Amino acid sequence: MRKEYSQSSLEREHLCDNPFEQFSRWFEEALEFEPHEVNAMTLATVDSNSAPSARVVLLKSFSADGFIFFTNYSSKKGGDISVNNRVALLFYWPQTMRQVRVEGSAFKIDPSESDEYFNSRPALSKASSALSKQSSPLENRDEFDKRVNTLLGSGAEISRPDNWGGYSVKPDHIEFWQGGVGRSHDRFIYSLEGSQEWSITRLYP
């Protein structure tokens, strides 16, 4: 099942000096070439026993301030972040043979921004988010569906629960990985090592 890659190699002079501009460029290219949700990213978190977990979340927006996603703050990932806010994000775009690896720290965004996004969501998603005890055991799926439908049918305005909102991941390392033939991959890592300036280093594949 191993695929051989034919993409041209990546050189330092192809890269923007700023990693967010570089990310933006690759993201646009992924939107053009990838058949599936380009904004699906893996979020890795660590619990209080130093054990990692990984799952897909959807990137909602990004800027030099960070990569933003929304979730239930009381979920497993929210619990992990509350004790250790170091996280990793991974974008994997197989059609363009690329990965972007982000490492940084996660912070809750301003509640008003979470309100704004929550209010923009479809009613079904709002009702489900309001009632889900995300990642906890669920005895009876039908009973949960019934409660969601009752809330939906009530016509009541559904406002954002306190335990639902956004995180912004502020990176200090961003690696761009371009797959190549015969494992001749190109890897460049942008690092903020205590400084305000990003340095760029090529890594062994």
Next chain:
Amino acid sequence: MRKEYSQSSLEREHLCDNPFEQFSRWFEEALEFEPHEVNAMTLATVDSNSAPSARVVLLKSFSADGFIFFTNYSSKKGGDISVNNRVALLFYWPQTMRQVRVEGSAFKIDPSESDEYFNSRPALSKASSALSKQSSPLENRDEFDKRVNTLLGSGAEISRPDNWGGYSVKPDHIEFWQGGVGRSHDRFIYSLEGSQEWSITRLYP
């Protein structure tokens, strides 16, 4: 970019009692429906500062003994595992709207098994693996390519370096996530909580 899912929902009675049989079933279905490398999985590791990293590796085989992948033991992931062997694996199959989340412990496999796989690889991959200081800074890509080509051209038998080989991830938690419309996803987690028997619990979406 959010996609609405149309897949039928997942019920307890759809699931095998054994998570490896269940994984095997979903893996076969992914082989049928997914356009890209089905065996690409995210590996999350944790460093000595409890910071996570995530990257894609390729699953080579799986059984009730574990999920096996190969890498450079001196790479960043190898270093992480040497101080903390708790890892997470994530399979994400967007076409079938599925995730499989594995949590467990990683162990080096028997050197003879690593030899066997190494010897089966194409010469270019062997030469590159033998010479790569994976994840370390690489000053000059051309110089590395030249060394790879010199080794290849020498016609010498390339044997497995001591710092290259397989890990087997022995899981204690495996979650099967089936995406649904309006965030009505189905989640079932198989857990080995100190026992020999797998328990299955439905989780809130």
